[in-house]
Amino acid sequence: MVTYDLNLGWIADEEAGESMAKAFDNLVYERQKGVAGYFDLPKSSKAIVAEVKEYAASNEAVRDCDSVVVIGIGGSSLGAKAVDTMLRHKYPDAKSLLFLENPDPVDLQTKLSLIDKRKSIFLVISKSGTTVETMSIFKALIAYLGIDLEGEDKERIVAITDEGSALYRFADHHGMKTYTIAHNVGGRFSVLSSVGIVPLTIAGYDTGSLLCGAAGMVDRFFDAKEDHLLLKAAFIAANWHRYRMNVLFAYGAFLEDFTKWYVQLWGESLGKIDRCGNRVGPTPLGHIGSVDQHSFLQLVVQGPRDKSVTFVKVEDFENSLKIPDIRLEYIQKCDYVNGHTFNELINAECDATKESLRNEGVPVDSVILDRIDESNIGELILYYELLTSLVGSMLHINTYDQPGVEKGKRILVEKFKKSR
Amino acid sequence: MVTYDLNLGWIADEEAGESMAKAFDNLVYERQKGVAGYFDLPKSSKAIVAEVKEYAASNEAVRDCDSVVVIGIGGSSLGAKAVDTMLRHKYPDAKSLLFLENPDPVDLQTKLSLIDKRKSIFLVISKSGTTVETMSIFKALIAYLGIDLEGEDKERIVAITDEGSALYRFADHHGMKTYTIAHNVGGRFSVLSSVGIVPLTIAGYDTGSLLCGAAGMVDRFFDAKEDHLLLKAAFIAANWHRYRMNVLFAYGAFLEDFTKWYVQLWGESLGKIDRCGNRVGPTPLGHIGSVDQHSFLQLVVQGPRDKSVTFVKVEDFENSLKIPDIRLEYIQKCDYVNGHTFNELINAECDATKESLRNEGVPVDSVILDRIDESNIGELILYYELLTSLVGSMLHINTYDQPGVEKGKRILVEKFKKSR
Numbered sequence: 001m002v003t004y005d006l007n008l009g010w011i012a013d014e015e016a017g018e019s020m021a022k023a024f025d026n027l028v029y030e031r032q033k034g035v036a037g038y039f040d041l042p043k044s045s046k047a048i049v050a051e052v053k054e055y056a057a058s059n060e061a062v063r064d065c066d067s068v069v070v071i072g073i074g075g076s077s078l079g080a081k082a083v084d085t086m087l088r089h090k091y092p093d094a095k096s097l098l099f100l101e102n103p104d105p106v107d108l109q110t111k112l113s114l115i116d117k118r119k120s121i122f123l124v125i126s127k128s129g130t131t132v133e134t135m136s137i138f139k140a141l142i143a144y145l146g147i148d149l150e151g152e153d154k155e156r157i158v159a160i161t162d163e164g165s166a167l168y169r170f171a172d173h174h175g176m177k178t179y180t181i182a183h184n185v186g187g188r189f190s191v192l193s194s195v196g197i198v199p200l201t202i203a204g205y206d207t208g209s210l211l212c213g214a215a216g217m218v219d220r221f222f223d224a225k226e227d228h229l230l231l232k233a234a235f236i237a238a239n240w241h242r243y244r245m246n247v248l249f250a251y252g253a254f255l256e257d258f259t260k261w262y263v264q265l266w267g268e269s270l271g272k273i274d275r276c277g278n279r280v281g282p283t284p285l286g287h288i289g290s291v292d293q294h295s296f297l298q299l300v301v302q303g304p305r306d307k308s309v310t311f312v313k314v315e316d317f318e319n320s321l322k323i324p325d326i327r328l329e330y331i332q333k334c335d336y337v338n339g340h341t342f343n344e345l346i347n348a349e350c351d352a353t354k355e356s357l358r359n360e361g362v363p364v365d366s367v368i369l370d371r372i373d374e375s376n377i378g379e380l381i382l383y384y385e386l387l388t389s390l391v392g393s394m395l396h397i398n399t400y401d402q403p404g405v406e407k408g409k410r411i412l413v414e415k416f417k418k419s420r
Numbered sequence: 421m422v423t424y425d426l427n428l429g430w431i432a433d434e435e436a437g438e439s440m441a442k443a444f445d446n447l448v449y450e451r452q453k454g455v456a457g458y459f460d461l462p463k464s465s466k467a468i469v470a471e472v473k474e475y476a477a478s479n480e481a482v483r484d485c486d487s488v489v490v491i492g493i494g495g496s497s498l499g500a501k502a503v504d505t506m507l508r509h510k511y512p513d514a515k516s517l518l519f520l521e522n523p524d525p526v527d528l529q530t531k532l533s534l535i536d537k538r539k540s541i542f543l544v545i546s547k548s549g550t551t552v553e554t555m556s557i558f559k560a561l562i563a564y565l566g567i568d569l570e571g572e573d574k575e576r577i578v579a580i581t582d583e584g585s586a587l588y589r590f591a592d593h594h595g596m597k598t599y600t601i602a603h604n605v606g607g608r609f610s611v612l613s614s615v616g617i618v619p620l621t622i623a624g625y626d627t628g629s630l631l632c633g634a635a636g637m638v639d640r641f642f643d644a645k646e647d648h649l650l651l652k653a654a655f656i657a658a659n660w661h662r663y664r665m666n667v668l669f670a671y672g673a674f675l676e677d678f679t680k681w682y683v684q685l686w687g688e689s690l691g692k693i694d695r696c697g698n699r700v701g702p703t704p705l706g707h708i709g710s711v712d713q714h715s716f717l718q719l720v721v722q723g724p725r726d727k728s729v730t731f732v733k734v735e736d737f738e739n740s741l742k743i744p745d746i747r748l749e750y751i752q753k754c755d756y757v758n759g760h761t762f763n764e765l766i767n768a769e770c771d772a773t774k775e776s777l778r779n780e781g782v783p784v785d786s787v788i789l790d791r792i793d794e795s796n797i798g799e800l801i802l803y804y805e806l807l808t809s810l811v812g813s814m815l816h817i818n819t820y821d822q823p824g825v826e827k828g829k830r831i832l833v834e835k836f837k838k839s840r
Contacts, residue, residue, distance in 0.1 A: 074714025089526050102711045103769070105739035105762035106509045107673035133710060135754040136743040136765060143744040169750040187714075244664055244726060245703060253527035264715035271719025281723035283665060285705060290553060291522045293825065294494025294607075295684035299691025301824030303701040306664060319525035323556040324563040330589040334555040336836045342525035345556060348835050349523070349828075356828035404721030405713065408769075408776035415768050416756045 002379045004228045005366040007358050008235050008308070016238055020230040023393040028222065030389065036400055037184035038385055039222075041192040042215035042378070048179065048194050049208050052201040055177070061155045065121045066095055068202050071141065072125030072195075073101045073133050075187020076160075078261045079381075080196040085257040086372055087205055090318075094204040100141070103133045108140065117145040121156045123199055127187050129165030132412070149174055160194050186400050188265045189385055192378075206374045213378030221386055232365060233387055236308070237394035240282040243308040243363060247300065250312040251289035251350040254372070258312075259286025262384055269388045271404070272397035280395050290349040297353065301360055308363040313350045316371045317343045422799045424648045425786040427778050428655045428728070436658055440650040443813040448642065450809065456820055457604035458805055459642075461612040462635035462798070468599065468614055469628050472621040475597070481575045485541045486515055488622050491561065492545030492615075493521045493553050495607020496580075498681045499801075500616040505677040506792055507625055510738075514624040520561070523553045528560065537565040541576045543619055547607050549585030552832070569594055580614050606820050608685045609805055612798075626794045633798030641806055652785060653807055656728070657814035660702040663728040663783060667720065670732040671709035671770040674792070678732075679706025682804055689808045691824070692817035700815050710769040717773065721780055728783040733770045736791045737763045 012020065031039040056062045070077055077099045084097045098120075100111055122141065126134045147153045159171035163180040171178045179194035190196065192214055201207045220226055236246065246266070248259050263284045271281035287296050289311075300307055323345065325338045337345055357364050367383070369376045392399030432440065451459040476482045490497055497519045504517045518540075520531055542561065546554045567573045579591035583600040591598045599614035610616065612634055621627045640646055656666065666686070668679050683704045691701035707716050709731075720727055743765065745758045757765055777784050787803065789796045812819030 073711055078715070089530065102673050102708070103762050103765045104671075104673045105737050105741040105766070108762060109739060109741050110509065130751060130753045132754050132757060133765075135748065135751055136757055136762070139744050139746045139748070139758070140741065140762070142746060166750045166753060170748055173749050244724070251524075253522050253524045260715070267716045267719040267723075271721075271723030273722050279722060279724045281719055283705075283719060283723070283727075285703075288522070291493055293828065295498070295680070296687045297828065298822045298824040299687040299701055299703060301691075301827070302693050302699060303687075303691030303703070304664070304699045307703075317525050319529060321525040321529050321560065324559050326559045326562060328555065328559070328590055329593050330586045331550060331555055333550045333586060334552050336833060337552060337556055338559070340836070342523050342528060342556070342560070345523045345553075346525070348832055352832040352835060353828045355831050359827070402718045404718040407721070407779070408713065408717065408773045411772040411775050412768055413756060415772060416760070 001370045002376050003368045005368065006228055006232060007365060008363040009361065010235050010363065012231060012234050016234040019394050020234050023233065023390045024225060024230060026393040027389055034184050036189065036389065037182045038189040039218055042211045042218055045192050045197050045211055048197045049201055052198055056202055059155065062121050062202060066119040067098055068095050068199050069098045069100060069115060069120050069122045070125060070199050071100045071122060071134055071138050073131060074264060075190055076125035076195060077101050078264050079191025080199045082257040082261040083196065083200055083377055086254050086377055089254065091204060095202065097199060097203050100137045103136055108137060112144045115145060121158065123158045123160060124167065125160040125195055126167050127162050127181055129161045129167030160198055188268055191381060209374035210378040213375030214382045217379045217382035229387055230390065233390035233394060236282055237391050243306060245283045245285055245307040247285045247287055247307055247309045248312060249287050249289055249309050251346050252314055253288060255312055256288050262286060265384055265388055268402050269392055269399045270395065275396045280397060290346055293349065293353055300357065300362060309357055311350055311354050311364065311366040313347060313366060314369045314372055318371060319343060421790045422796050423788045425788065426648055426652060427785060428783040429781065430655050430783065432651060432654050436654040439814050440654050443653065443810045444645060444650060446813040447809055454604050456609065456809065457602045458609040459638055462631045462638055465612055465617050465631055468617045469621055472618055476622055479575065482541050482622060486539040487518055488515050488619050489518045489520060489535060489540050489542045490545060490619050491520045491542060491554055491558050493551060494684060495610055496545035496547065496615055497521050498684050499611025500619045502677040502681040503616065503620055503797055506674050506797055509674065511624060515622065517619060517623050520557050523556055528557060532564045535565060541578065543578045543580060544587065545580040545615055546587050547582050547601055549581045549587030580618060608688050611801060629794035630798040633795030634802045637799045637802035649807055650810065653810035653814060656702055657811050663726060665703045665705055665727040667705045667707055667727055667729045668732060669707050669709055669729050671766050672734050673708060675732055676708050682706060685804055685808055688822050689812055689819045690815065694816045700817060710766055713769065713773055720777065720782060729777055731770055731774050731784065731786040733767060733786060734789045734792055738791060739763060
């Protein structure tokens with residue numbers, strides 16, 4: 001179960017009410033017309049789960065592998081990585097997932113040295129099929145591990161890409177296993193498509209429940225409007241000039257990659273030029289509690305009132321580790337938590353920080369998971385995707401493109417062409 | 421060697437010139453009067469390096485340990501962790517450093533299970549000596565590993581804390597090894613004090629060179645003013661209302677913990693109420709290239725003009741891993757980087773992104789390390805500490821306190837006392 005608690009100190013006026021109604025209608029339209037395809041993934045991807053399970057059972061290389069190597073960057077890795085990081089501690093026997101993302105030679109070489117080809121399968125993920133980092137890393141992998149694309153090694157390679165893309169044609173040419181991504185599902189909205197479902201299912205996670213939790217959120221939103229979601233979107237959209245940043249303050253180390261997924265989803269979707277030519281968009285920040293209370297909190301409390309804070313809290317870590325009832329001479333001041341669990345301590349820190357920020361007048365809200373499981377994570381993913389679409393609609397932008405990154409890509413190509 | 425390149429699109433006016441002169445004088449004053457103690461650490465900590473080496477050589481538990489376990493949070497862990505992450509790949513034989521920071525039971529239990537008491541030493545670090553997370557984790561460690569504070573186990577425990585603190589008295593009571601932190605060195609400015617120097621020296625890093633690089637920066641600043649540093653500080657201070665965020669875009673996975681150190685240093689120092697009662701302070705963000713080009717860049721390019729971007733680039737990764745000259749059918753579009761090193765690719769991405777942002781009118785600057793080594797890292801640390809002090813001085817705030825986090829701490833104590 002996921003619950004949502006708003007303390008924004010803000011009441012929607014008539015204009016905001018209209019904006020909410022329009023944004024809801026716009027999402028209904030986007031879903032009906034297929035402007036964005038992610039709404040229906042929770043149902044349509046069930047077939048992928050079934051197919052991957054069958055494939056994994058029948059293919060020896062997949063069945064017997066220990067490690068699933070994902071070659072992908074941005075939307076092609078962040079979603080599966082976030083889910084893997086959240087669930088890993090509950091599934092110690094899941095196949096390991098290794099993400100080759102950054103074209104950083106030190107990082108890449110370290111990771112390559114960990115791979116045993118005979119115990120791995122390789123998922124090459126690129127929506128466009130021509131992501132230069134991904135393809136360069138794929139080539140390095142081929143050379144480093146001595147992969148023979150003409151021989152039986154190709155049983156270990158799976159391509160995940162848009163139908164008809166360069167990578168699709170490459171894989172087709174070699175007779176490799178391929179999963180496609182619908183054209184109307186953008187990278188940052190693709191975690192519940194084959195992009196996330198294939199690696200997570202092969203690893204051994206219960207992706208059926210992940211989709212089920214997500215489907216519940218979609219249904220409730222389109223059936224019953226989930227008022228809290230509309231209200232939060234309206235607050236963000238109406239106040240982004242004032243509260244320029246939203247801090248996702250997530251209490252639990254296993255939530256760090258989720259904050260990175262959120263930063264991409266929000267940043268790349270909402271940082272845009274609107275239909276009137278204005279630059280718009282709130283900035284997403286990820287922080288981890290309680291460590292970042294000792295880092296970032298001072299700025300939120302006493303610095304400019306330009307941030308809203310969303311707390312993510314897990315009620316039950318399903319771990320009973322306690323602060324033992326040990327009395328250390330001279331340090332008795334810290335004994336007030338003795339005998340309590342660390343679960344209680346970290347959540348009390350979350351509550352205390354939230355209360356102190358609310359007292360200061362900082363707009364805060366909470367997303368509270370009763371525990372970490374696939375169903376809750378699925379709901380959380382859809383919650384953030386729907387929120388992003390709603391804010392995008394209210395800001396009058398195209399939530400689903402990313403034209404701003406193209407110029408840098410062109411400059412990169414020119415730099416290499418000049419150097420020839 | 422570290423070089424600095426400013427493309428801020430900003431010229432300091434007379435007012436900014438005066439502000440720079442005053443801030444410089446103020447830092448001279450702070451140094452002379454001991455308002456902040458970090459200026460002199462590069463020289464004074466040399467004695468700690470020598471002492472730790474002698475201690476490590478003569479103490480069997482330290483000499484023979486494989487693992488240095490740091491129990492600390494915030495300023496007590498971020499600095500050493502940042503340096504360790506940057507240097508680790510160059511010192512595969514260094515003793516491992518394990519940081520127990522977050523009171524997250526899942527994370528903590530995983531880490532506790534990795535520790536072999538007989539092969540570890542334990543550094544308990546808390547400036548105040550009563551940090552509740554640190555002391556609670558220390559107690560859990562005692563219980564989990566069966567540490568006997570009265571027996572020979574205490575040879576494995578080192579306390580690093582302010583002289584006279586509760587932790588100091590505890591360690592003194594048990595006859596444990598203790599290093600102190602000067603009262604005028606705040607946690608976030610303490611990496612070159614015993615807080616960072618003890619763990620890094622025991623691990624086996626060349627902390628002498630780290631201090632040497634830092635000392636060079638202090639000397640050059642106080643002797644020759646390092647104009648680029650004053651100018652950058654003036655730009656940040658004069659424009660923080662407009663450019664509310666500074667993004668540290670660091671190209672290299674091993675720089676991620678450095679960005680976290682920067683976020684604490686900047687956020688906790690500069691997010692303050694100024695002497696006129698105004699809430700001030702730019703917000704620090706850390707991002708990693710090239711991965712976050714696929715995540716955060718769109719927002720910087722097309723979103724609001726409310727960010728400045730500082731690139732951190734390492735010219736020579738000292739790694740020759742190449743993109744092999746492999747031609748993949750249908751994916752020839754990516755062949756333009758074939759035969760180049762990943763070192764060239766990641767740095768060309770950094771340059772291309774910088775150029776595209778500069779073309780868009782985003783204020784950018786670069787900090788360029790010719791390579792990762794202790795001396796360059798020492799300089800980088802001092803560069804950021806001096807920059808922070810300068811901006812703090814220009815904003816008319818107390819750079820060295822953090823009063824904003826106290827209220828949350830009081831609420832936490834009340835929560836537990838009520839629950840009794």
